[in-house]
Amino acid sequence: MNQHRMVVEADNGAELLFVCPYxxxxRRLVLKRSGGLTVLDRGDFFALHSGGTEGLQIEAGIGG
Ligand SMILES: [Zn+2]
Incomplete structure (x- = not known):
């Protein structure tokens, strides 16, 4: 299975926009610091996605 590491493209303080560069x-999703996420583009359904920034990590497979 492919593993993709997503990167933060934008951060407005309350929400972060993660994109997959592969x-x-x-794949694109918005992660709320208060909890929860919204998938904007599903991308490669069969890949495991992870990513993070300082103080915030999303785990492999989240939102998949
Ligand atoms: Zn991906």
Whole structure:
């Protein structure tokens, strides 16, 4: 199974926009610091996605 590491593209203090930089994927999601996330683009359904920034981590497979 593919593992993709997502990166933070934008952060407005309350929400973070994560994008997957892998070719052919393009997964995007918004993660709220208060909890919860919204998937904007599903991307590669079969990949495991993880990512994070200072003080905040999303675990492999979250939102998948
Ligand atoms: Zn991906």
């Amino acid at each position: 070719d052919g994927c393009g």
